[in-house]
Amino acid sequence: MRFLILRFRDFGISGFRDLGILGFWDFGTWNAIDLQKKSVDMNKFDLQKRTKQFHVNVIKLCSRFPKNAAGFETAKQLIRAAGSVGANYRAGCRAKSNADFIYKIELVLEEADESLYWLQLTKEAELVQGNDLEALIKEANELVSIFNASDKTAKRNKANNLTKKNNRLNFDFEIPAKSKNLKIAKSKNCIYVFAA
Structure with a gap:
């Protein structure tokens, strides 16, 4: 069994892209961009x-x-x-x-x-x-x-x-027709997609 774990982290869903490997949508991970600091940190x-x-x-x-x-x-x-x-x-x-x-x-x-x-x-x-x-x-x-x-x-x-x-409120996606045997499990921060 193959599986994919999709983490949304702090910035929500990053968008759609077709993996082409298993024939389903990968929502990916969106990480913060580390900007160069111009000065000393100040709280x-x-x-x-x-x-x-x-x-x-x-x-x-x-x-x-x-x-x-x-x-x-x-x-x-x-x-x-x-x-x-x-x-x-x-x-x-x-x-x-x-x-x-x-x-x-x-x-x-x-x-x-x-x-x-x-x-x-x-x-x-x-x-x-x-x-x-x-x-x-x-x-x-x-x-x-x-x-x-x-x-x-x-x-x-x-x-x-x-x-x-x-x-998060409007989260919805479709599984392409060729990937009907995928199983999906959701948690608070992740979506688990399993392919047999």
């Missing part, structure tokens, strides 16, 4: 600390702003935006659903981009100068990149999960 707690430190550094920078209308308004906007990055990211880590996480990450991305805007404005208006301003602009740029990538990944994962659910 959610590291990123929470990083966004909080970003806010603290912005507050320290704003304490050096000139005591005039432009300084007060820019400092107010910059502190608010930088604070929202950390606060909304923490809220996103406690999201109740994938959709809630995506919504909150989009808020974080928007606030990180706004922080970058106010930091660039601070530099161009010469409200303050120094290496700490340059470091904050660089950090804001990196945060925008991180949360942009996180947003895209979360949306892609949501779409993959919907596809995975649809594939």
Whole structure:
């Protein structure tokens, strides 16, 4: 007796292809693609600390702003935006659903981009100068990149999960006429196809 074990693993059904050996459909295995890492791994707690430190550094920078209308308004906007990055990211880590996480990450991305805007404005208006301003602009740029990538990944994962659910709900296949003597056994993660 010959048999074939088909595993669906984490990503659901990969599609159909005709094996031609036993005359039945092989659903195959779909494994995750291992992407090259561009930076050091960072977990959610590291990123929470990083966004909080970003806010603290912005507050320290704003304490050096000139005591005039432009300084007060820019400092107010910059502190608010930088604070929202950390606060909304923490809220996103406690999201109740994938959709809630995506919504909150989009808020974080928007606030990180706004922080970058106010930091660039601070530099161009010469409200303050120094290496700490340059470091904050660089950090804001990196945060925008991180949360942009996180947003895209979360949306892609949501779409993959919907596809995975649809594939599982609508799972059906036909055995070609020349393979009527196949026996099929299903389990949660596998389909066993036996040919005599």
